[in-house]
Structure formats: C-alpha cells, structure tokens
Amino acid sequence: MIQSEQIDQVLRIEWRHKVADLEAQTLTFSGGVKAYYGPTTLSCDTLVLSMKEGAECGLAEGNVLIEDPEGMIRAKRFEFEWVLRTGRAQDVEVHIERLVIKAQSIDVKPDLWTLNKISAFPCPDEPGRITITGDSATIRPGKGGVIRRVTLGLFGRNLLTLPKHSFSLDKRAAGFEWPTLSYRPGSGVGVTWSSDIPVMRDTFLSGSFSGFPDRRPRTDFMLSHDLLPAKSERPVRPGSELGDPFSDSYMDNVSVDSPAAEFKRLSASIFTVGIGTAWNLSAGGSQSGGSISKPWDLAVEAGGNVGGFALIGQARVQRIGQTGGEYQTRAVYSGTLGFPEWSIAPTLSSLARIDGRYFMGNEHFGWLRGIAGLSWTPSDAVRLSVGRGFSVQTGTPGYDFDDLNRRNTWQARADLSIGPTSISLLGKYDTDRSSLFDREVYIRQLAGCFELYMIYRQEPRRFGIGFQFRSLDIFERLKERDLQRQEKAPKAPHLVMIGK
Numbered sequence: 469m470i471q472s473e474q475i476d477q478v479l480r481i482e483w484r485h486k487v488a489d490l491e492a493q494t495l496t497f498s499g500g501v502k503a504y505y506g507p508t509t510l511s512c513d514t515l516v517l518s519m520k521e522g523a524e525c526g527l528a529e530g531n532v533l534i535e536d537p538e539g540m541i542r543a544k545r546f547e548f549e550w551v552l553r554t555g556r557a558q559d560v561e562v563h564i565e566r567l568v569i570k571a572q573s574i575d576v577k578p579d580l581w582t583l584n585k586i587s588a589f590p591c592p593d594e595p596g597r598i599t600i601t602g603d604s605a606t607i608r609p610g611k612g613g614v615i616r617r618v619t620l621g622l623f624g625r626n627l628l629t630l631p632k633h634s635f636s637l638d639k640r641a642a643g644f645e646w647p648t649l650s651y652r653p654g655s656g657v658g659v660t661w662s663s664d665i666p667v668m669r670d671t672f673l674s675g676s677f678s679g680f681p682d683r684r685p686r687t688d689f690m691l692s693h694d695l696l697p698a699k700s701e702r703p704v705r706p707g708s709e710l711g712d713p714f715s716d717s718y719m720d721n722v723s724v725d726s727p728a729a730e731f732k733r734l735s736a737s738i739f740t741v742g743i744g745t746a747w748n749l750s751a752g753g754s755q756s757g758g759s760i761s762k763p764w765d766l767a768v769e770a771g772g773n774v775g776g777f778a779l780i781g782q783a784r785v786q787r788i789g790q791t792g793g794e795y796q797t798r799a800v801y802s803g804t805l806g807f808p809e810w811s812i813a814p815t816l817s818s819l820a821r822i823d824g825r826y827f828m829g830n831e832h833f834g835w836l837r838g839i840a841g842l843s844w845t846p847s848d849a850v851r852l853s854v855g856r857g858f859s860v861q862t863g864t865p866g867y868d869f870d871d872l873n874r875r876n877t878w879q880a881r882a883d884l885s886i887g888p889t890s891i892s893l894l895g896k897y898d899t900d901r902s903s904l905f906d907r908e909v910y911i912r913q914l915a916g917c918f919e920l921y922m923i924y925r926q927e928p929r930r931f932g933i934g935f936q937f938r939s940l941d942i943f944e945r946l947k948e949r950d951l952q953r954q955e956k957a958p959k960a961p962h963l964v965m966i967g968k
Contacts, residue, residue, distance in 0.1 A: 539564035591917035690744025701736035722908035734778035758791035778806030798829025
C-alpha cells in the first residue's frame with residue numbers, strides 16, 4: 469500500500485515501506501519511492517534522509533529519475549545536501565530540450581557545476597550523427613565554462629580535438645572568438661574578428677577588426693565597466709550611435725521574434741560606462757561613402773524597467789570625423805521609451821515605442837520618432853501587425869548619417885507558423901516619398917536536430933543563410949545567473965541537480 473508523508477511545507481514523499489532511526493535521526497523510504505517538490509518529481513528504489521540539524525542530507529539509490537520542467541536526469545546514485553544546495557551523482561544521463569548529455573559523474577554547487585567523462589549528443593534521435601566528448605567540464609551559470617580535451621565527432625569519426633574550449637554564458641559579453649574568413653561583394657575575401665575579453669571583475673575589452681582588399685582596415689575597441697553587476701542583463705558595452713537605432717524593434721526588424729521579445733530586451737537592466745577608439749567605420753544611412761573615425765569616445769548608458777515601462781538613456785562625448793573632413797568634438801544624447809503590449813481584446817493588442825536622439829557639436833540637431841500600432845493574434849500560428857511611424861526634427865545634422873533615413877512610415881508585418889516552418893514578412897512604406905522602401909523576409913525550417921534559416925533585409929541591406937542546433941537553446945538558460953524554473957520554490961534536494 470502506498471503511503472504519503474509531508475516532510476516539510478514543500479516536500480512530500482510517497483513510499484511503501486519506511487524505517488525511522490531516532491538515534492541516528494534518519495528516515496529510510498523504499499518501495500516505489502517518489503519525492504515531490506514543486507514541479508519536480510524524484511523517483512528511486514531507496515531514499516535515505518538525514519534530519520540532523522545543520523547536516524541535512526539525502527541519498528537516493530537505484531533507478532534514480534529526476535523529472536523537472538527544465539529536463540530529466542537519470543542516475544545510479546544521487547547524494548545531496550538540500551540546505552547547502554550541493555550534490556553529486558554517478559553514471560548520469562541528462563535530457564534538456566533536445567540535448568542529451570552523459571557523464572561518469574556530476575558535482576554541483578550553487579555557482580559551479582563539474583562534469584567528468586562527458587559525451588553530448590545534439591541529435592539524440594540519431595546519436596551517432598554528431599557527438600561532442602570531453603575529459604571534464606566546468607560550468608558557472610551566468611558566467612562561462614570550460615570543456616577540457618574536447619573532441620567533435622561526425623558519423624562515428626573524430627574530426628577535431630582541442631586541448632580545451634572556453635565559452636561565455638555572460639549576457640554582458642560574448643567572450644573570445646577566433647578570427648574568421650568572410651566574403652564581401654566588391655572586395656573579395658577578407659578577415660573579420662570580434663570579441664569581448666574580461667580584463668578584470670566587471671570590466672571588459674570589446675574589440676572588432678575587419679580587413680579586405682582595397683579597403684582601409686576597420687578597427688573598433690572600447691573598454692567598458694559594469695556599474696550594476698548584480699542586475700545587468702544587457703551587453704556591457706554601450707550601444708553605438710552609428711548603427712540602426714531601431715534594430716531591436718519588432719516593427720522595424722524582421723529578426724525580432726515578437727513584441728514580448730522586444731520589450732524584454734528594452735527593459736533589461738544596465739548601468740555601464742565605456743571609453744574607446746574606432747577607425748574607418750561605416751554608418752547606416754551615410755550617403756557620402758566616406759569612412760568615420762573616432763579617436764576617442766566616452767559613453768554612459770543606463771536603463772531598465774521603470775514602473776512597468778522600458779526606459780534606456782545614453783550620453784556620450786566624442787571626437788569624430790569623416791574621411792576628407794575636419795574632426796569635431798560633440799555630445800550625443802539618446803533615449804528609448806518602450807511600452808508593454810497592452811491587451812485591447814482577447815486577440816488584439818497595442819504596440820508602441822518612442823526613440824529620440826540629440827547631437828551637440830558644430831551643428832545642433834535632434835530627432836524624435838514614435839511608432840504605434842495594433843497586433844492581431846487569432847491563433848498561436850498567426851500574428852498580423854500594422855504600425856504608423858512618425859517623427860519630428862530640429863536643427864541641421866552635422867553628418868548625413870545623423871539624420872533619419874525615413875521620417876514618416878507605415879509598417880505591416882505577418883508571422884506565420886506552418887508545422888515545422890516559420891515565416892515572417894515585414895514591409896515598410898514611406899509616406900513622404902510615396903514608395904515601398906523596405907522588404908524583409910525571415911524563414912526558419914526545423915529539420916531534425918537542426919534549424920535552417922534564411923533572412924533578407926532590404927534596408928539596411930542584409931542577406932544570410934545558415935543553420936543552428938536546436939539543442940543549443942539550453943545555453944540561453946545557462947546564461948541566467950540565478951536560474952528560475954516555471955514554479956519558484958524554496959531550496960530542496962532536487963534543486964542541486966536541476967534548477968541551480
């Protein structure tokens with residue numbers, strides 16, 4: 469007969485047999501043991517709990533299975549200290565998303581995971597297709613990790629072995645990347661490189677370089693310091709004023725998945741300062757074709773969720789000039805106010821955001837642009853949206869790339885999901901010039917363990933084709949410094965292996 473006992477406010481155990489040792493202060497459960505803690509279930513043949521104050525620990529043995537919204541773990545033996553949130557397991561098999569990881573052992577502490585003799589299978593349905601093995605791995609959620617003696621295998625053959633491979637799990641910085649070969653129409657094959665390298669605690673050096681035949685080398689470096697390290701959720705480097713000011717807007721960039729994704733990024737906390745130098749850059753909207761250089765550039769950026777709205781502000785002082793022209797010292801102030809998606813009807817919601825920028829140099833110039841619209845979602849597979857963009861400006865721009873390319877626009881977007889295929893279409897109409905100036909397409913196709921994609925943007929011009937492993941979504945979860953599951957709960961045994 470199955471019996472049940474509530475151990476504390478959140479932990480409940482089912483068993484067929486129980487033995488209590490009052491002297492040793494232990495409880496031994498056996499016979500179809502199941503321990504329930506929030507959304508997680510631990511199943512095993514035998515579960516021993518030591519209830520000594522200050523030394524609370526547990527041991528699960530025999531057909532250990534941990535099921536959680538984040539994934540599933542099988543193990544031969546599982547030891548844990550639920551107060552300290554530490555634990556160890558042997559002969560482990562982890563299923564997270566579409567990724568399967570096997571390890572001889574796992575040792576978990578709140579901020580450090582250590583795995584030994586690991587094998588990862590990004591394509592679990594065909595485990596022999598692609599394999600990644602390593603002698604050991606250490607992972608610091610929200611910070612980074614290292615895999616030692618890592619080997620990539622394809623169809624049973626080892627293709628590449630590295631002494632170690634480091635990767636960043638820090639949302640503030642992408643980490644170090646190796647230079648790559650790139651092709652640019654009209655220039656041929658060249659070399660590109662970009663990385664974020666930690667210099668000291670909460671300080672990063674961000675750098676990029678590109679070199680192509682018959683073009684001046686492009687270099688861009690900035691040293692940035694995070695002034696809000698405990699809460700920062702955005703890249704620590706302040707955003708550039710030379711890029712697309714609406715690159716994170718759902719109604720302006722087809723690669724932004726949803727209004728919710730836009731608002732989440734805009735409302736992420738940040739407070740950072742940076743100083744840098746850049747040479748021979750290009751800017752979206754520049755018609756002169758001359759390269760842009762900044763001998764020095766000082767920027768401060770702050771933002772986050774303020775009263776339910778997303779607010780980001782930036783101030784920078786810089787020395788800037790364009791090829792063939794004089795340099796000037798100027799200040800640039802930028803700001804964005806993002807509105808949450810408000811429900812008007814069960815399938816209808818509003819979209820809105822406001823952006824502004826002001827330049828103070830040899831010329832004073834500023835612009836303010838707002839967009840408002842409606843989004844209709846009749847089903848999970850269809851979203852149709854329309855928006856009206858409008859802007860005002862004052863003064864004379866110091867450079868052509870300071871001005872807005874388009875001032876008053878209509879935008880329409882459609883997002884469709886048809887089985888394994890997702891299609892996003894975006895069109896923009898310039899009401900001042902009575903012309904359709906931008907068409908954007910983003911197609912994603914699920915194919916086994918891969919996601920194939922194609923993206924096209926007319927303005928700013930971009931075209932790309934590629935693929936990614938579907939199982940790599942787990943790395944987005946590991947970027948969380950304090951992993952939260954679907955149901956928050958106090959500390960308990962299973963959290964050692966799953967949630968932290």
